[in-house]
Amino acid sequence: MQRVLLIYLLFAPALLWLPERIKKQRALLFALVQLGVFAYFITRIPLLSEVPLIREVTQWIPGIGLDLEFTLDGLSMIFSLLISGIGALVFLYARAYMKNYRNTGRFYFFLFLFSGAMLGLVLSGNLIQLFIFWELTTFLSFMLINFFHEKEASRNAAFQSLFITGFGGLSLLTGIILLGKVVDSYSVSEWILRASEIRESPAYLPGLILILIGVMTKSAQFPFHFWLPGAMEAPAPVSSYLHSATMVKAGFFLLARLNPVLGGTTEWTFIIPLVGVVTMLTGSYFAITRTDLKSILAYTTINALGILILLMGIDTKLSVKAALLFLFVHAFYKASLFMIAGMIEKKTGTREIGLLGGLVRYMPFTFLITVLVAFSMAGLPPMLGFLGKELIYEAKVQLPGIGALILVLGVVSNVLMVAVSLLFIYRIFLGKGDSMPRIPDEKGFLLLLGPGILALLSLFLGLFPGLLGSTLVQSALAVVHAEGVEVKLKLWHGFNEVFMLSVMTVVLGVGLFLLMLRKKVIQERWNNLNQRIFYIQLTRVFTAALDQFVRFSERKTRVLQHGYHRYYILTIILFAALLIWLQIFVTRGWVIETGFSLQPFYISGLVLLIILSTIFSAVSNSRLTSIIALGVSGYGISLIYLYYSAIDLAITQILVETLIVVMFVLVLQRLPRFARLSSRLTKIRDLAVALIFGSVMTLLALKAIRLEFSAPISDFFLTNSYSGAFGRNVVNVILVDFRALDTLGEVVVLTVSAFGVSMLLRKNNSEK
Amino acid sequence: MNSIILQIASRYVRWLLLIFAVIALLRGHNYPGGGFIGGLLAGLSIVFEGFAYSPRYALDKLKFSPAGFIATGLILIMASFLPGVLTGGKLMTGTWVSLPFLFDWEVKLGTPLLFDTGIFFAVTGVTLLFFFSLKQDKQWK
Numbered sequence: 001m002q003r004v005l006l007i008y009l010l011f012a013p014a015l016l017w018l019p020e021r022i023k024k025q026r027a028l029l030f031a032l033v034q035l036g037v038f039a040y041f042i043t044r045i046p047l048l049s050e051v052p053l054i055r056e057v058t059q060w061i062p063g064i065g066l067d068l069e070f071t072l073d074g075l076s077m078i079f080s081l082l083i084s085g086i087g088a089l090v091f092l093y094a095r096a097y098m099k100n101y102r103n104t105g106r107f108y109f110f111l112f113l114f115s116g117a118m119l120g121l122v123l124s125g126n127l128i129q130l131f132i133f134w135e136l137t138t139f140l141s142f143m144l145i146n147f148f149h150e151k152e153a154s155r156n157a158a159f160q161s162l163f164i165t166g167f168g169g170l171s172l173l174t175g176i177i178l179l180g181k182v183v184d185s186y187s188v189s190e191w192i193l194r195a196s197e198i199r200e201s202p203a204y205l206p207g208l209i210l211i212l213i214g215v216m217t218k219s220a221q222f223p224f225h226f227w228l229p230g231a232m233e234a235p236a237p238v239s240s241y242l243h244s245a246t247m248v249k250a251g252f253f254l255l256a257r258l259n260p261v262l263g264g265t266t267e268w269t270f271i272i273p274l275v276g277v278v279t280m281l282t283g284s285y286f287a288i289t290r291t292d293l294k295s296i297l298a299y300t301t302i303n304a305l306g307i308l309i310l311l312m313g314i315d316t317k318l319s320v321k322a323a324l325l326f327l328f329v330h331a332f333y334k335a336s337l338f339m340i341a342g343m344i345e346k347k348t349g350t351r352e353i354g355l356l357g358g359l360v361r362y363m364p365f366t367f368l369i370t371v372l373v374a375f376s377m378a379g380l381p382p383m384l385g386f387l388g389k390e391l392i393y394e395a396k397v398q399l400p401g402i403g404a405l406i407l408v409l410g411v412v413s414n415v416l417m418v419a420v421s422l423l424f425i426y427r428i429f430l431g432k433g434d435s436m437p438r439i440p441d442e443k444g445f446l447l448l449l450g451p452g453i454l455a456l457l458s459l460f461l462g463l464f465p466g467l468l469g470s471t472l473v474q475s476a477l478a479v480v481h482a483e484g485v486e487v488k489l490k491l492w493h494g495f496n497e498v499f500m501l502s503v504m505t506v507v508l509g510v511g512l513f514l515l516m517l518r519k520k521v522i523q524e525r526w527n528n529l530n531q532r533i534f535y536i537q538l539t540r541v542f543t544a545a546l547d548q549f550v551r552f553s554e555r556k557t558r559v560l561q562h563g564y565h566r567y568y569i570l571t572i573i574l575f576a577a578l579l580i581w582l583q584i585f586v587t588r589g590w591v592i593e594t595g596f597s598l599q600p601f602y603i604s605g606l607v608l609l610i611i612l613s614t615i616f617s618a619v620s621n622s623r624l625t626s627i628i629a630l631g632v633s634g635y636g637i638s639l640i641y642l643y644y645s646a647i648d649l650a651i652t653q654i655l656v657e658t659l660i661v662v663m664f665v666l667v668l669q670r671l672p673r674f675a676r677l678s679s680r681l682t683k684i685r686d687l688a689v690a691l692i693f694g695s696v697m698t699l700l701a702l703k704a705i706r707l708e709f710s711a712p713i714s715d716f717f718l719t720n721s722y723s724g725a726f727g728r729n730v731v732n733v734i735l736v737d738f739r740a741l742d743t744l745g746e747v748v749v750l751t752v753s754a755f756g757v758s759m760l761l762r763k764n765n766s767e768k
Numbered sequence: 769m770n771s772i773i774l775q776i777a778s779r780y781v782r783w784l785l786l787i788f789a790v791i792a793l794l795r796g797h798n799y800p801g802g803g804f805i806g807g808l809l810a811g812l813s814i815v816f817e818g819f820a821y822s823p824r825y826a827l828d829k830l831k832f833s834p835a836g837f838i839a840t841g842l843i844l845i846m847a848s849f850l851p852g853v854l855t856g857g858k859l860m861t862g863t864w865v866s867l868p869f870l871f872d873w874e875v876k877l878g879t880p881l882l883f884d885t886g887i888f889f890a891v892t893g894v895t896l897l898f899f900f901s902l903k904q905d906k907q908w909k
Contacts, residue, residue: 647800651792655808659895662815666902726864726878727797735802736880736887743883744845747890751838754894758901 001056001070001123004037008116012109023105027095030112034088037119041080048077048475055125055189069125069187074475075256078324079122079249081472082331086245087115089450093339094237096446097346101235107147111237114140118246122253127176127186130254134172134218137247138165144242145234157230160542164227168217172254175210178203191261198261208262211254212271219251219305222279226538228302232294236342239294240450244301244334249327252308256320256480263315276310277409279303284416288423288516289526293341293351297334300377300420303413304330310406311395318398320480322391324473329388332458333376336451337424340370343447344428347440357431363442365452367429372455376462378421379414380506384462389414389505393498411505418509423516573689577696584696584703603643610636623674627664631657648731771820778820785813793888794881803884807891814892815899823903834900837893844886848879 011033015026022029047054053073060068072080094111098104117136124130139162146158180186182201183194191198198204215221220228231243242248255272262268283303290296304326311323343366344359345351360367376385396407442448461468516522610633617629634657641650678686717730717738727733735743789809796802818826827833832840851863864878 648802648805651800651805652808655805655812658812659808659815659898662819663898663902666899727880729796729798729800729802732796732802732884733880735804736797736883740880740883743887747841747845747887750894751842751890754838754897755835758897761901 001054001072002058002068004040005070005116005120005123007033007037008112008119012112012116016105016109026105026108027091027098030108031088031091031095033112034084034091034115038081038084038088041077041084044072045077045471048072048074049471052475052478057125060129066128066186067126068129070123071125071188072123073479074472074477075253075479076122078327078472078476079246079253080119082249082328083115083118083122083246086241086331086335086454089453090237090241090335090339092446093240093342093450094235096444097237097342098235103147107144107235110140110143111241114144114242114247118250121250125188127180127188127191129186130257131169131173131176134214134250134254135166135169137242137250138162138169138218141165141231141242141247144238145231147235147238148233151233154233156543157227157233160539161227161231163546164224164542165217168214168224171210171217172214175207175212175214178210179207188257188261191258195261199265204262204265205267208267209271211258211262212275215251215254215309216275217251218254219248219309220279220302221251221275221305221309222282222302223538225279225282225302226542229295229298230539232292232298236294236338236345239297240335240338240342243298244338245331248301248305249308249331252305252312252323252327255309255312256323256476259312259315259320259480269313269315272313272315273310273406274313276306276308276313277406279306280310280413281409282306284413284420287420288416289523289530291353293344293353293356293428294338296353296420296424297337297341300417301330301334303417304334307392307410307413311392314395314399314403314406316395316398317477318391319395321473321477322388322395324476324480325384325391325468326388328461328468329376329385329458332454333373333383333385336369336373336454337377339447339451340366340373343444343451344440346447347438347442349437353427355435355437356428357436358429359440360429362440363429365442365448367425369448369451369455370429371425372459373451374421374425376455376458378418378506378509379502380418382459382462384458384465386502387462387465390498390502393501397497397501407501411501411508414505415508415512418506419512419516422510422513426513426517570689573693577693580696580700584699587703587707603640606636606639609633621674623668623671624665627661627668630664631661634660646731648729774820778817782813782817785809785816789813789888793884796884797880803887804891807888808895810888810892811895811899814896818899818903823900827900830896834893834896837889837896839893841886841888841890841893844889845883846886848882848886851879 011030015023015029018026044054053071055072056070058068060066091108091111094108098107101107114137117133117140121130121133121137124133142158142162145161146154148154149158176186179191179198179201182198182203183190185191198207217224217227228243228248232239234243280303283299283301283306287296287299287303290299308323308326308330311319311326341351344356344363347363348356348359350356372383376383379385379389392410393407396403396410399406613629613632613636617626617633620626620629635654638650638653638657641647641653717734720738721730721733722728727737786809789806791806792801792809793803793806794801796806814826814830817829855863
């Protein structure tokens, strides 16, 4: 598995250096690789019926107990097959679709990397690792939506999706860490082993909600769903791959993966179905009133994602089974519908459903395929979609209590979906359409290959569902829902409750379709009504909130970063004084050194000289004298060092003082004439600040003498200086050996400040 | 300032300061001195020349730019970490070799000396960088 992922990582950049002639065929190459990966996973299926999972672990960051862990079990198998299989078809489709665009190299590169990241996500056996792949897909999705970056709409849509899913990603990470702290591990298998511990910990509910926010943003659940219709600005291959078949399912995948750990609680079965139901209704409701082809499909995707999340939340064996089957159903029909929508846009030059019509004359095969997959979307027999819908109804019928409400809402949503599917077929291919920008044709075998294969699969698996049920769904179900159940998929279940529901759905759906067809007025009225009810558009709310946020930070920055050097220094000094004061105050008691002894008169005289020269430098009327006075106090201090036999310090101090005076003299030249500009009040303030800081430092010094936290380290230095480090000068040995790391840090600070000064002055020079 | 006295003096003082700087560096491990002090002295020797002639003149006479001094210093510091690691210790472990010298004396060479030399160069570079950026392209009047 790791090698498979490595192929993605290495192959994508390697192709950038290929010779031109091969480069033109890179879509085919990528498709071939995907096909190979698909074949690899197919060969692993029999293995899965023998062992529950295949695991590969590589040491990664042992310091924090993180390993690279890849697991292939039933659940990741389903996803891997979808990712690599549909990936191959998408690349074939993209070769025909992207032919006349610039920068296709970049496009294929990102698309290919995306499939790698997505595979990595579903194969991760470790949640931190899963999160990294999760963020990678977010980022690559951003790059792909942004493919037409010259268009403002594309940029906005890309940013919106990045912002929302990125926010979800952060929330997810917080959730993972929160729950990971409970069992002190991020490995999924460890989480499953200690599931009850996690479920009973107080971190469970916040962790669940945080993870759920990540799931909701990624899988476009209400109220985060609005990025998905926006993402339709991406080229059609991206929509059919990322935004229908794979990436948006990542949220569902995570729920399924964590179901054994977090599922089954009241919180789970209350919150998640609620989210799912609302999303499902939102999706199907908006799908029927949209007129843009891809927008319609985006909302039906939202509907499907809602159903998936809802089923996962219901969390019975049957519902999980239905969800896993529906995953296939939806991936097949939605990927092909997006490809068809892209093709129609390409051939006719428009996506607006009002302008299209009568395409059956020009594109008969496309029509046939569309009918098949749209039937699957509507859940009509004999397609796979029918099976999926039956199972979903069955799962809902078995629910006690609130299940009845969910069932009714599910029927409503499905009725809408039937109508949407029929309207989709009718308006594009039948009906009248004489306002198309171009008369289409059906050239381009590769454009139809993908949808064709997927449609045939939908049909074939609908007729022989046992192929799917016996192996794949069965083993995946075992992963998600621990107790194994026999999965039997049949097309015909006999006349029962579920069948009656199906019939009712179809009848109502067809009725709605006919009604909307007969009376064009209904559509218009409906749209008007929508605009009145839903005048608050989430997209606009999002943009407005973002604008407000930016304005807020601008205002805040203007207050905090005022640009006055004196106020920065004032803030730093006062804050440092406060911190030091607090520390002095809380540390031990007030034992202050009082045993002062009289020092010889020359030392007292020196101290007096230092004090006087310091005061003089502050009140002097000439800069030069002021600096010289500072120098006097500096040299005086070095004399004191010398007296107390700190000779290294003394030498250093003398040299530094010399340099400072020299530098100051240099700076003096550049300064304007000396003048007293500060008001009386400013001076008093500065004096106060200086006094505060000075007295705090004095207190610190007085207190530090008497404080002993542990045996002083100086003894160690003294005894080991010569024997251990071969040096008699202890100060130097400390600097270059015992505490070399500190010295390194100091040198780096010096370097950085020197370069800073150099840069600042250089800028001044060029301005002159 | 075109003082002939200062200029003639600088010719000798410069070398004197440089020799002192190197002595300070070498004796640093056992007696007062060390890389920091040595570096400051070396920097001052060139600053002195800059005052006597002109900063441009002093800068042109240098083989390295001040930034080059800093880079050399940092590279030497990094190099001093390597022997410790290569001989199986932790990063920054001091490593020593004894080399025979004239008569019966031995010279002990160790990574701390290399480290100190690195500091020497870095400090020289920093001093020069401060000086020359303050005085850049301005003739001494």
